[in-house]
Amino acid sequence: MFDSNFFAEPRDLIYGALTGLVFGFLLQKGGVTRFQTIVGQFLMRDHTVMKVMFTAIIVGGIGIYGMVDAGVALKMHIKSATLWGNALGGVIFGVGMALLGYCPGTGVAALGDGSKHAIYGILGMIFGSALYAELHPWFKTHVLQVSDLGKETLASSTGISPWWFLAALAIGAILGFMRLERWELRRGRGVKTSAA
Amino acid sequence: MTDLFKKARWSPYLVGTLLGVLSWITFYFMEKALGTSTTMVKVAGLAEGVVSESHVRNNDYMAKHLVGTPAIDWQFALVLTMGFGAFIAARLARSRFSETVPEVWAARFGPSKAKRYIGAFLGGAILLFGARLAGGCTSGHGISGSLQLALSSWTFLLSMFAAGTAAAFLIYGKEGRAHV
Numbered sequence: 001m002f003d004s005n006f007f008a009e010p011r012d013l014i015y016g017a018l019t020g021l022v023f024g025f026l027l028q029k030g031g032v033t034r035f036q037t038i039v040g041q042f043l044m045r046d047h048t049v050m051k052v053m054f055t056a057i058i059v060g061g062i063g064i065y066g067m068v069d070a071g072v073a074l075k076m077h078i079k080s081a082t083l084w085g086n087a088l089g090g091v092i093f094g095v096g097m098a099l100l101g102y103c104p105g106t107g108v109a110a111l112g113d114g115s116k117h118a119i120y121g122i123l124g125m126i127f128g129s130a131l132y133a134e135l136h137p138w139f140k141t142h143v144l145q146v147s148d149l150g151k152e153t154l155a156s157s158t159g160i161s162p163w164w165f166l167a168a169l170a171i172g173a174i175l176g177f178m179r180l181e182r183w184e185l186r187r188g189r190g191v192k193t194s195a196a
Numbered sequence: 197m198t199d200l201f202k203k204a205r206w207s208p209y210l211v212g213t214l215l216g217v218l219s220w221i222t223f224y225f226m227e228k229a230l231g232t233s234t235t236m237v238k239v240a241g242l243a244e245g246v247v248s249e250s251h252v253r254n255n256d257y258m259a260k261h262l263v264g265t266p267a268i269d270w271q272f273a274l275v276l277t278m279g280f281g282a283f284i285a286a287r288l289a290r291s292r293f294s295e296t297v298p299e300v301w302a303a304r305f306g307p308s309k310a311k312r313y314i315g316a317f318l319g320g321a322i323l324l325f326g327a328r329l330a331g332g333c334t335s336g337h338g339i340s341g342s343l344q345l346a347l348s349s350w351t352f353l354l355s356m357f358a359a360g361t362a363a364a365f366l367i368y369g370k371e372g373r374a375h376v
Binding site: 012017022023042044048053054057076080081083085087088092093094099111118120123126127132136139149151 | 233
């Protein structure tokens with residue numbers, strides 16, 4: 001179908017399948033496959049999502065930029081800074097995520113965790129992508145092309161070393177999360193990891 | 197080690213660290229970055245293609261994802277096995293549950309399954325529409341893009357958190373908040 005092999009190389013598929021297993025496994029262990037956790041984050045009652053995400057960003061970033069600096073030929077995957085699209089898309093995404101209680105990845109993983117309503121969320125996601133595909137031409141002209149800075153990073157667009165950003169993120173996260181943990185302990189609302 | 201697998205929840209910092217390490221592995225060994233929402237476009241396009249192949253071909257956006265490029269690719273395989281990975285994690289700890297209407301939702305909208313399913317469908321549709329406009333979701337932008345310090349991804353991440361917080365307070369309000 002569609003002028004190409006229907007399937008990618010077997011190696012790609014096996015790598016993808018293995019990555020998916022680990023990814024889904026970790027999301028479930030992190031508790032982010034639960035509606036309660038995601039909505040709890042937005043209602044500022046449970047900060048698991050922030051803790052998981054920022055830790056992943058910092059650890060991931062240190063490794064990736066570490067490899068780049070060590071001279072490893074690494075293919076980067078930076079998406080174009082179509083800033084209005086990123087911002088407006090982010091706002092729409094946030095509203096959808098609050099309503100569904102999952103993002104695409106955690107929604108799919110939630111199925112395996114036992115969430116029945118996630119099925120309807122996934123059907124909605126498929127519908128949403130079809131709808132976007134129809135309206136893409138309009139958004140391309142009126143939103144995406146208004147400001148497209150290309151594959152810029154915080155570092156490349158400011159001329160500041162990526163390590164300053166990573167250091168600031170790491171220090172901010174360590175101090176912020178230490179305060180948050182103390183506060184959660186005082187309120188007796190710590191994440192239920194220790195109880196399990 | 198087996199004790200760790202039997203634990204229902206891991207520390208969010210451990211999970212975050214391992215997700216970061218998983219990103220190193222996908223970048224280095226697979227030349228790929230974690231992401232999920234592109235696959236939803238492929239699924240939608242494949243479904244449309246069953247009815248009318250020309251419709252997919254004539255739609256620039258669908259064509260970009262499906263014409264001249266494999267439909268079932270690395271990310272598609274990843275999305276297919278994610279649920280199974282979560283299933284294994286839940287089963288090992290016997291923490292798998294069954295949920296049709298979340299408590300927070302019920303506190304605000306009542307126990308109706310139909311209402312929740314409609315809400316979930318709408319939420320999913322809005323979510324993916326936004327992801328496609330932004331060029332990625334919580335994995336592609338939120339994790340993979342942000343860790344590369346991409347300007348696009350940080351713009352997405354901040355607006356997503358701000359809007360999600362505002363929307364959640366509007367949608368679930370005090371009743372919902374009391375049930376988290």
